[in-house]
Amino acid sequence: MSATTILGLTGAVVIMVVLFEMLRRHRLREKYAVIWFVIAVSAIVVAVVPGVLFGLADLVGVKVPSNLLFFLASLLLLGLTLQHSHELGRLEERCRTLAEEVGLLRLDFEQSQTESQKAQQADGEPVEDGSE
Amino acid sequence: MPHPSRLTARVLVVMPAWNERDSVAETIAEILETNPGVDILVVDDGSDDDTAARASAAGALVCQLPFNLGVGGAMRAGYRYALRNGYDVAVQIDADGQHDPRYLPKLLARLVDADVVVGARFAHKGDPYQVRGPRRWAMVLLARTLSRLAKTRLTDVTSGFRAANTRAITVFAAHYPAEYLGDTVESLVIALRTGCTVTQEPVEMRVRAAGQASQTPVRAAVYLGRAVVALGLALVRRWPAALEHAPADLGIGPAGKAGRA
Numbered sequence: 001m002s003a004t005t006i007l008g009l010t011g012a013v014v015i016m017v018v019l020f021e022m023l024r025r026h027r028l029r030e031k032y033a034v035i036w037f038v039i040a041v042s043a044i045v046v047a048v049v050p051g052v053l054f055g056l057a058d059l060v061g062v063k064v065p066s067n068l069l070f071f072l073a074s075l076l077l078l079g080l081t082l083q084h085s086h087e088l089g090r091l092e093e094r095c096r097t098l099a100e101e102v103g104l105l106r107l108d109f110e111q112s113q114t115e116s117q118k119a120q121q122a123d124g125e126p127v128e129d130g131s132e
Numbered sequence: 133m134p135h136p137s138r139l140t141a142r143v144l145v146v147m148p149a150w151n152e153r154d155s156v157a158e159t160i161a162e163i164l165e166t167n168p169g170v171d172i173l174v175v176d177d178g179s180d181d182d183t184a185a186r187a188s189a190a191g192a193l194v195c196q197l198p199f200n201l202g203v204g205g206a207m208r209a210g211y212r213y214a215l216r217n218g219y220d221v222a223v224q225i226d227a228d229g230q231h232d233p234r235y236l237p238k239l240l241a242r243l244v245d246a247d248v249v250v251g252a253r254f255a256h257k258g259d260p261y262q263v264r265g266p267r268r269w270a271m272v273l274l275a276r277t278l279s280r281l282a283k284t285r286l287t288d289v290t291s292g293f294r295a296a297n298t299r300a301i302t303v304f305a306a307h308y309p310a311e312y313l314g315d316t317v318e319s320l321v322i323a324l325r326t327g328c329t330v331t332q333e334p335v336e337m338r339v340r341a342a343g344q345a346s347q348t349p350v351r352a353a354v355y356l357g358r359a360v361v362a363l364g365l366a367l368v369r370r371w372p373a374a375l376e377h378a379p380a381d382l383g384i385g386p387a388g389k390a391g392r393a
């Protein structure tokens with residue numbers, strides 16, 4: 001086994017173990033775990049069978065195979081960041097909607113409380129219109 | 133649709149307020165004095181001070197947001213309240229006192245032939261409110277583009293002084309952007325896209341009772357850049373062609389449950 005193979009394998013295994021632990025402790029939702037799992041598996045494949053990478057580089061015409069690896073890796077990271085930005089935006093929008101609803105509910109609640117207080121005060125006395 | 137100018141039109145003034153303790157009570161008092169019969173909803177946008185208490189003491193309803201959402205968030209909450217409680221008209225008036233409530237009846241009168249009426253500066257020469265440099269270029273660019281879209285002359289699309297009828301309230305209750313310039317420019321684009329008509333009524337605005345607008349050249353230039361981006365986005369964004377959520381929202385009574393955004 002060459003040093004690079006060991007390095008690649010170690011990296012992939014570490015990702016797998018961390019993934020498993022995070023999933024087990026409910027720290028990671030499986031929709032995010034899938035992509036990381038795919039990355040770890042691809043890392044193992046490339047580490048064990050470097051021929052796959054060489055063949056692929058040859059196929060698309062990249063002279064230095066490691067450059068193809070870097071290219072794909074950066075592309076993947078870009079995609080992941082974009083996905084996170086998207087998720088974040090969605091969460092912000094939901095959070096905003098919730099905040100607005102909380103504000104309105106609080107107003108509703110305070111209004112009905114005031115009304116019931118008025119109704120209680122009116123009890124026993126001659127009944128008047130409850131409005132201000 | 134209820135006619136906005138009928139005598140029984142229920143008018144809700146929505147006032148977004150963020151740390152406006154120095155001016156909020158005075159502004160409320162002035163509105164109630166000049167326009168008796170309107171309801172005022174102050175949307176306290178996560179203030180650190182006692183804006184909410186002062187507004188409440190001054191006779192307004194107060195909706196307190198748990199944290200700062202910006203004018204767009206505050207206004208959407210206000211429009212939702214107006215929709216769920218059956219108001220015929222919702223009017224936005226800023227808490228800082230720059231909008232003169234004496235113009236309110238004029239705005240309401242224009243709702244006869246439009247769904248949104250913007251209280252606009254620069255509508256005629258000699259307006260005391262002067263703006264120069266990049267900030268002015270931005271305002272001209274925005275005004276020209278929106279005018280073309282609205283097929284009527286709009287001179288001040290960033291004005292926060294505006295009235296909306298039920299049709300526009302229904303749109304804004306579902307779609308009112310919280311992003312930069314979204315509460316002014318983009319909301320008008322949305323209204324136009326969903327088939328509402330927009331027009332303006334000339335008003336004179338006062339120097340802010342408290343606080344100051346950004347005036348340094350750098351900030352004005354940044355404003356121009358952001359305005360271009362916001363306008364471009366607003367124009368290319370997809371918005372619902374019609375009031376898709378309207379029936380669900382309208383079917384809900386005064387104490388209704390959440391409408392969908």
